[in-house]
Amino acid sequence: MTNNNHKSISGMPSLSLFRLSLYLRYVKALECKGVESVSSKELSHRFSISSALVRKDLGFLGSLGKRGVGYDIAVLKNGLISALGIDKHWNVALVGAGRLGTALVRYTRRAEGPFRIAAILDKYPQRMTKARDLDMEVLHIDSLPEAVQERDIKIGIISVPGSAAQDVADKLVAAGVGAILNFAPAYIEAPDGIFVHNVDFIVYLENLAHHINTNSDIAD
Amino acid sequence: MTNNNHKSISGMPSLSLFRLSLYLRYVKALECKGVESVSSKELSHRFSISSALVRKDLGFLGSLGKRGVGYDIAVLKNGLISALGIDKHWNVALVGAGRLGTALVRYTRRAEGPFRIAAILDKYPQRMTKARDLDMEVLHIDSLPEAVQERDIKIGIISVPGSAAQDVADKLVAAGVGAILNFAPAYIEAPDGIFVHNVDFIVYLENLAHHINTNSDIAD
DNA sequence: AAATGTGAAACATTTCACAGCT
DNA sequence: AGCTGTGAAATGTTTCACATTT
Numbered sequence: 405m406t407n408n409n410h411k412s413i414s415g416m417p418s419l420s421l422f423r424l425s426l427y428l429r430y431v432k433a434l435e436c437k438g439v440e441s442v443s444s445k446e447l448s449h450r451f452s453i454s455s456a457l458v459r460k461d462l463g464f465l466g467s468l469g470k471r472g473v474g475y476d477i478a479v480l481k482n483g484l485i486s487a488l489g490i491d492k493h494w495n496v497a498l499v500g501a502g503r504l505g506t507a508l509v510r511y512t513r514r515a516e517g518p519f520r521i522a523a524i525l526d527k528y529p530q531r532m533t534k535a536r537d538l539d540m541e542v543l544h545i546d547s548l549p550e551a552v553q554e555r556d557i558k559i560g561i562i563s564v565p566g567s568a569a570q571d572v573a574d575k576l577v578a579a580g581v582g583a584i585l586n587f588a589p590a591y592i593e594a595p596d597g598i599f600v601h602n603v604d605f606i607v608y609l610e611n612l613a614h615h616i617n618t619n620s621d622i623a624d
Numbered sequence: 625m626t627n628n629n630h631k632s633i634s635g636m637p638s639l640s641l642f643r644l645s646l647y648l649r650y651v652k653a654l655e656c657k658g659v660e661s662v663s664s665k666e667l668s669h670r671f672s673i674s675s676a677l678v679r680k681d682l683g684f685l686g687s688l689g690k691r692g693v694g695y696d697i698a699v700l701k702n703g704l705i706s707a708l709g710i711d712k713h714w715n716v717a718l719v720g721a722g723r724l725g726t727a728l729v730r731y732t733r734r735a736e737g738p739f740r741i742a743a744i745l746d747k748y749p750q751r752m753t754k755a756r757d758l759d760m761e762v763l764h765i766d767s768l769p770e771a772v773q774e775r776d777i778k779i780g781i782i783s784v785p786g787s788a789a790q791d792v793a794d795k796l797v798a799a800g801v802g803a804i805l806n807f808a809p810a811y812i813e814a815p816d817g818i819f820v821h822n823v824d825f826i827v828y829l830e831n832l833a834h835h836i837n838t839n840s841d842i843a844d
Numbered sequence: 845a846a847a848t849g850t851g852a853a854a855c856a857t858t859t860c861a862c863a864g865c866t
Numbered sequence: 867a868g869c870t871g872t873g874a875a876a877t878g879t880t881t882c883a884c885a886t887t888t
Contacts, residue, residue: 413834413838417879417880419880421831421834422827424830425826425827425831426827429809429810429826430811443848445847450811453880454880455848456850456881457879457880457881459849459850462848463848467848467849469848470847470848471846471848471849471888472845472847472848472886473846473887474846474848487834488834489830489833489834489836489837489838490830490833494833496829502727503723503726503727503730507724508825510723511724511825512825512829515809517826518833519826519829558836559833582832582836582839583832583835584832585825585829585832589649589731589735590649591649591671593672599832599835599836599839601831601832603823604645605728605731605805606645606739607642607645607646609714609732609779610644610645610708610710611642611645611708612802612803612804612819612821613709613710613714613739613803614633614641614707614709615802615803615819616819617709618633618634618709619802637856637858639857640857663868663870664870665869673858674859675869675870676859676871676872677858677859679872680858680859680871682870682871683870683871683872687870689869689870689871690865690866690869690870691864691865691866691868691869692865692866692867692868693866693868693869
């Protein structure tokens, strides 16, 4: 009975995948409290969705639940970790050692999860005094290819100014990463097969502005 | 012919709304270059979507295009700004003046958009030496209600540790904000009518890990 | 009795295809 | 000729409803 078999769930809706991460964090919290099992109903309340949707989401992991009982915390946690592909460590390169980049490095370390900042790079490594307390050398961006190869880096994080973002993305792709998380205020693209998430602060604020305007007419 | 009439597009798909922000940034860039008009085809290429979808999205703003020609840049820009509800300034409160918070403040200022950080708050304002170069007093979190009232703050940004996030969210809601942007590693909830975006770094990384695993079998 | 797992229905979003302007 | 705007079809996602299991 191996549990090393990566499920590799390709047909899962992308929103389901995001929710799996939320479930995992909640399940971990329950585990810390010593809880032994959880129902789709409890999860549905926590995240304001329907219990049927929770069951559909968890159905992608296989039949992990017990009818009449619920989901065993340990089984569910393992299933989620396996489905998310975080049952091993992932080395990450962070490009842009400014304030945001430094915050992200510290944040990743504190999370103590499967993600390791294996390299920090910048165009001006010597100027990055902000990053000094990170206990890690800031490399010049030109050493990206070697860093990615030698340190088996699969994911790149971009925290440079918007004007430099696409260029950095191209370099990350050329160096061989498989996915990019972009925090710069620019929509970047990558070739097929390279996954990109553009996380744009201003886009979220604009979204909220619209919602406030539309919902409750607080217009002036 | 007023152009102050807020369109208040309620029935727009939420993904369309996000794309409007992307279109706006691109349209602004074209405007700077002196371009006069743009087609749905060009926009569709830029964002790797179908041109029909672009036209559907822009259709929510009204019939702004000219058949056989395309969309006038100035007209489109105004339409997007109006639809997004950013044809006026929005005062924002940022809670959590650590590294991430400081980065977000500077980022917002640099963007020179409609969003103004009108108050920065923290549980330990005096300790926030990182925020010193922001040229703004860091207030104690207890003065949130007065700050929100006096400064007409409609949006709250949370950049505190995950354990404090829901508590801060509750305080923001009590103080009267209409929407919350949460960067803390916690899924926070708010009453109906208050919009929340949970932007969770780790969730994005887990998502990418899954995609890499699923797509190209780099699994050892 | 309680909760899962799942087809089928309902709903939402995207693409297709083409009529209608410029 | 070129491009928008838009019903209709296709696709994707969520909810419903209930048989099934503990």
